[in-house]
Amino acid sequence: LSVPNQPTIPYIIGDGVGVDISPAMIDIVDTAVLKAYDGEKKIEWQELAAGQEAFQTLGDYLPKETLTALTENLVAIKGPLMTPVGEGFRSLNVTLRQSFDLFANVRPITYFTGVESPVKHPEKVQMTVFRENTEDIYAGIEFESESPRALALIERLKTEFGIDKIRFDKTSAIGIKPVSPEGSKRLVRAAFEYAIANGKNRLTLVHKGNIMKFTEGGFKKWGYEVAQEYPTFTVNTFNQIKADEGLDAAIAAKEKALADGKIYVDDAIADNFLQQILIKPEQYQVVATLNLNGDYISDALAAQVGGIGISPGANINFETGHAIFEATHGTAPDIAGLGLANPSSLLLSSVMMLEFMGWLDAASLIKRALSKTIADGHTTRDLGGTLTTAEFTAAIIANF
Ligand code: NAD
Numbered sequence: 088l089s090v091p092n093q094p095t096i097p098y099i100i101g102d103g104v105g106v107d108i109s110p111a112m113i114d115i116v117d118t119a120v121l122k123a124y125d126g127e128k129k130i131e132w133q134e135l136a137a138g139q140e141a142f143q144t145l146g147d148y149l150p151k152e153t154l155t156a157l158t159e160n161l162v163a164i165k166g167p168l169m170t171p172v173g174e175g176f177r178s179l180n181v182t183l184r185q186s187f188d189l190f191a192n193v194r195p196i197t198y199f200t201g202v203e204s205p206v207k208h209p210e211k212v213q214m215t216v217f218r219e220n221t222e223d224i225y226a227g228i229e230f231e232s233e234s235p236r237a238l239a240l241i242e243r244l245k246t247e248f249g250i251d252k253i254r255f256d257k258t259s260a261i262g263i264k265p266v267s268p269e270g271s272k273r274l275v276r277a278a279f280e281y282a283i284a285n286g287k288n289r290l291t292l293v294h295k296g297n298i299m300k301f302t303e304g305g306f307k308k309w310g311y312e313v314a315q316e317y318p319t320f321t322v323n324t325f326n327q328i329k330a331d332e333g334l335d336a337a338i339a340a341k342e343k344a345l346a347d348g349k350i351y352v353d354d355a356i357a358d359n360f361l362q363q364i365l366i367k368p369e370q371y372q373v374v375a376t377l378n379l380n381g382d383y384i385s386d387a388l389a390a391q392v393g394g395i396g397i398s399p400g401a402n403i404n405f406e407t408g409h410a411i412f413e414a415t416h417g418t419a420p421d422i423a424g425l426g427l428a429n430p431s432s433l434l435l436s437s438v439m440m441l442e443f444m445g446w447l448d449a450a451s452l453i454k455r456a457l458s459k460t461i462a463d464g465h466t467t468r469d470l471g472g473t474l475t476t477a478e479f480t481a482a483i484i485a486n487f
Pocket residue numbers: 104108166167168169170180395396413414415416417418419420421422427428429430431432469
């Protein structure tokens with residue numbers, strides 16, 4: 088990505104705690120950029136309207152001007168947005184992801200010393216999840232129970248395809264799960280590129296192909312096809328050597344492959360994978376998976392390292408370079424506007440953004456200062472501390 092020294096970066100403050108965490112993030116990023124580049128680089132922030140306030144003032148949750156600015160600028164960052172509850176509303180987040188075909192939801196999971204965790208060894212959790220963001224059952228192709236469309240679809244499926252499952256009748260609601268080779272492959276490819284760029288040597292394809300053979304099983308099959316494009320050693324090769332020459336030969340071949348810089352690629356069934364990440368998280372590094380699995384897995388991993396309050400995320404189209412970085416938590420209505428929220432999730436998302444832009448010095452400055460602040464026990468209430476958002480922000484800046 089070619090980034091000028093003074094890029095315009097659109098941002099959406101976000102609903103709820105957005106008013107607390109977005110200004111904190113901007114303060115910290117501006118200070119880090121100034122410190123890292125001595126005034127040579129500077130972000131021109133452009134505030135965009137979206138969410139509840141946009142609806143109240145402009146009558147639109149996602150005004151056209153906002154979409155235009157996001158179209159014109161490849162990189163943007165946003166706070167959480169409240170999804171209006173009611174008929175006919177698509178989540179604003181889903182709308183943004185689909186509008187810009189942001190096919191990869193990237194969620195790095197890192198433990199920060201000092202953060203309380205529900206597991207014994209949170210420091211062993213060091214994973215990055217690549218979740219497919221546009222397809223799967225989340226594509227939003229659903230038909231309500233007893234609606235004319237559901238009825239017509241059920242009728243066709245029954246008569247034309249002979250599908251006659253238990254309780255597959257007019258009272259059934261129907262959801263459609265599209266999974267394409269193109270959609271799966273571009274996601275897995277992005278995960279490989281990440282693994283190579285970050286010196287990771289294990290990539291795991293997570294799926295439920297044992298049950299959903301053509302959708303989830305397709306993802307696994309296409310994932311292994313992508314593996315052929317990269318210097319990899321797959322679990323299939325491992326098993327073949329094991330069958331032909333024995334376990335020791337297979338282990339030796341795998342060790343040699345890793346020493347040669349190849350990536351070990353395997354796959355795991357999602358339910359077993361959710362157990363494994365609790366029992367032996369250290370065995371996984373990069374995870375590529377479909378939309379629904381990825382949603383559960385990334386939140387489960389975030390919980391292990393202390394919660395979504397400190398877990399970042401990004402929605403990226405690695406082909407066009409379009410990327411929206413975001414806090415992974417919601418609008419936290421219980422503490423919104425009270426100045427108590429933890430800005431770390433959005434802040435770490437801004438670190439991902441700076442890394443994406445190639446502004447690595449500013450990114451590592453923030454990461455180091457945040458780690459030190461948390462390790463020193465200077466935290467917001469959600470992490471067991473007593474600091475307000477403003478005090479926590481000042482403590483991070485003081486650690487630059
Ligand atoms: P939530 O993440 O808003 O809150 C869950 C709990 O975590 C609350 O107790 C909250 O106080 C706490 N929390 C969240 N962020 C925090 C922070 N930065 N600092 C300290 N504590 C924090 O989840 P929810 O209550 O299920 O959702 C509320 C709203 O957020 C809903 O309208 C939902 O649609 C929306 N939402 C938006 C996004 C997004 O924009 N990406 C994601 C999830 C939910």
